Amino acid sequence: MSQFLQYLVNGLTIGAFLSLTALGYTMIYGIIRLINFAHGDIFMVGAFAGYTVLVAAAAAHVPVALIVMAALVAGMLFTGLLGVVVERVAYQPLLSAPRLAILISALGASLALEESARLIFGAGFSSYPHLLPTAGFGVAGVRLTYAQVGMFVMAVLLMVGLYLFVHRTMLGTAMRALAMDRDAARLMGINVERIILLTFFLGSVLAGAAGVMQGLYYTQINFIMGFLIGLRAFTAAVLGGIGNIPGAMVAGLLIGLLQSFAAAYVSARWTDALVFCVLILVLVVKPTGLFGERIVERV
């Protein structure tokens, strides 16, 4: 039983990172109907940005909490700006081009980010300094570290923040309106190109945060890590119903749990095959995801 609970806790932790990343996929797809293949790599860049800050700061004698916060903020800001740059360079010129062109451009952007990271940080693994305190507590035989709990809370806060932004502010309402009907949004006086940039910024910020936290949690990062995480996160986005923000959050947690339990009770080698089977099944049986889509397809 405690074993089971331990897998549950691990699954939720991984799932929280996936949820954060899935939000970017779901928002970007909702708004410009693009599977942003570079999004997983934005996550990866976030991990490396955090790593750079941590390595630089580890030498200085600054409190750990401060260093970690700095790494998190730096990772988020850097990826946010990177997301904006990628959109301007690789996607914006293609917004009205055939759909395939922008998808190929996204593949190009993904490869470019991976290669840049490889050239800068090398092809091997980079190790985060072991900064997080290993202190923790036990509940019902499950061991939790404070850091683990902290990261989970942080992820949830970011998601709640995003939810409130999208549902309670004018800019967020504009984003949702744009996802439903781009021309009608223009007629409201919404500067559509700017809202698209904002969406990329926010999505990338969350992916960057997830990247830094993943680095802190697992300590091993490399330039290719974004690919698999990206696929799993996209699966979560589809599972939750594209464009559906709470849906992506919940589905991210579900995929995390699936991963954790599959690794424990089946085999780690089959985890991803299982994830994809779930994805295909969902799409075939209920193409609008578990919780319904929030986009309107104009015929």
Add this chain to the structure above:
Amino acid sequence: MAFLDVRDLHTFYRDTEALKGASLDVEEGEIVALLGSNGAGKTTTLRTISGLQRARSGAVIFDGSDLTRARPHEIVSAGLVHVPEGRRIFSGLTVDENLSLGAYLSRGDRKRMSEDRDAVYALFPRLVERRRQVAGTLSGGEQQMLAIGRALMSRPRLLALDEPSMGLAPAVVRAVGQVIQRIRAAGTTILMVEQNVRQALRLADRAFVLETGRVVLSGPAGELAADPRVQAAYLGGSASVDEPPDGTVP
């Protein structure tokens, strides 16, 4: 110079020329109707005026400033607001959220927004009871009211309405007509595309008739209503003019 001056617009969809030199003008405080059969280019004219469609040549001058190359949000902020065909309300958002978006450009001014929202609800009391409802669940008439109300939220100086009575019951059509007159009485100029020609000519001061991308007739509404060509083509009068020859393909 007219309040809105549209000169010799040429607009293309890919390779097809939808507007072949359309020109019209609207004076401040007028209701002007744009008539014509489906496919004549009425909607394209409005879309070009509001910047959704780029004109290949020609000019759109509104209140002295050239908006031909302006982007849609700049045109809205100049005070020219387009209510598109088929209402295009945000069906997944609530009535309140739809209205707020209408005031997007002045979103910092909460006081103004709540005043304007109250004014819209005063004009359309039916919407008040539905303010937290998702707009997609409204009836056709309510959706049209919401679309017009949403546009009013930006305090437009010229409102361009595309087929405001499309698909509505006769009583609702007349209601929309009354609303349009009230809006004009409150000082907003109106340019409307209307398929319901009789209603349009009853409301409008002047009208333009489009045919295959060009204006072929224009004048005071009363005169057009009496024009045998208009009667034959749009008002279902006896087809005494232009009796179609027993056509065979040449």
Add this chain to the structure above:
Amino acid sequence: MPRVLGLVSERRAAAGWAVTLAVALAAPLVMGSYQLSIATSVLTFAMLGLGLNIVVGYAGLLDLGYAAFFAIGAYTSSLLSLEAGLGFWQTLPFAVVATAIGGCIIGYPTLRLRSDYLAIVTLGFGEIVRIIATNLTITGGPNGLYGIPAPGIAGVSITSIPGLYYLGLAFTVAALLLSWVLSRSWLGYAWRSLREDETAAEAVGVPTVRVKLLAYVMGAIVGGVAGPFFAARFGAVDPTSFTFLVSVQILLVVIVGGMGSLPGVLLGALVIIALPEALRAVADFRLLIFALALIALMVFRPQGLWPAPRPRGAPRGRPVPAAPLEAAAPATRGQPAAGEDLLTVAGVSRRFGGVRAVDDVSFTVRTGEIVSIIGPNGAGKTTLFNCITGVTKPDAGRVVLHGGRHGRRVLHRRAPHRVVAAGLARTFQGIRLFDGLSAADNVLVGRYCRRRRDGWRTSRGLTGGLVGVSGATHAEVRRWLGFVGLGDRGDSLARELSYGERRRLEIARALASEPFAVLLDEPAAGTNPTEKNELMGLIRQVRDSGVSVVLIEHDMDLVMSVSDRVIVMDQGQMIAEGTPEQVRGNQRVIDAYLGGEEETAAETVEEVLGWRS
């Protein structure tokens, strides 16, 4: 300069292919073994690109997991030669069958998905296949299989680098020929129509579900040949050859070259495989440069380096002048006699959200009639057409077409292409032609459901005779183009035609299926008075040729002068039916359609708006 390339004559194209082949044949004479093995890799990817081109280029379906078929082919062949001792050539049919099955497995569940989901499902499929290969013992796990015997011809096994190169060349030429034949077949036309506009393709008689599945299967088969070649060439396979990156590379071969273009695919293979090798000078930066070049290519030249040539009209005969058709043609197929019931619509209803778009509509069309449906915009006329033609499923009601081989056909549960085959064709309000196809090809696609009636004989000899379009079909296409007055416009792209011509082309495409009745949705919209008169004449001619006409129209002149009967709709309901004179005098019609003068409705304005409440 795609236009200029497109105008290169067939003879020059043939010369180009001959020169290319000669160069390819001579290459081993001048190339070193390193260059030659790169060239063999280029050929492998050209094969894969040709296979994927069928799926992506011809049919317009995205596939991000094409390496799965490559893998299935490679592993099937390798396992059979290692475990069952079969020779390379004996394993080929099994590899092809295995990949075809793989094509069905991936194709079937994804047929109804929209394109982006298709991308992600194919990606997932590719990963699943790779993960299976990595984890099963029989496939050798992560180490893969090795010791696969080389292919042999007449007892001599081919192991030399030039030998393998020539074998690859032979396979590539075979894949090219297959692609070329397919592109000229009925299937090829069906794929292109699917790519241009899936809804329209289905609505003019193309069974889109089956045709899509065939695209996957045909594409997979080519991969099923490239796989064994790859395995036999290296004597080994392992899962790292079938990663997502490989799928992406194959997709890039197609996109960079130019979708649907055979020379484009070859050029794409050369660029994608050989260029990174050539960039070895900048060693570590080559993939980064490649990635940035890819973005730049999409931004500045999204159609690819060597896009498919501008399609030309299929029929090469002399243009046919407009001429009335022999009236008896359709009646010979068992159409009800003139004046008898042809189409019965009973109690059809359809809701969208809270709106009753079509509300309990019933009417009958008799053979030889022209019936018009009028009503204000938003009255539900087009939705009614969609319900009758299977584009939208009605919530309730029946649609029956009388006559034909089966006596009567229930239409309201059938897919649109079956409705066309039963004898009911249509046009669309907004004109939905296949814009990128020639006028003649548009009509040809409209003939799809009657292709067997035209037989297989062709004037073009062998290639046409195998799978091509018969001479009788080309004659039919010319006949229908002539009928609508487009006899000399067959070679023009649909999108280059004038508005009136596009309207008439859409009618010709509908008529090419030899229907009992055609449903025309606002054929006069946007036409000028001259075009409108021509159109009225054309509609009468259609009726005189024995095809009944149902018309949605706003133009009162047209409706009143051509219709035998008029049906009036408002807010989803039928409010009147009768001769033009009867309808013209009906007060409800005047109120609803023309805007009532009197206050007849129960509700007042104040009630509607709630001004008093």
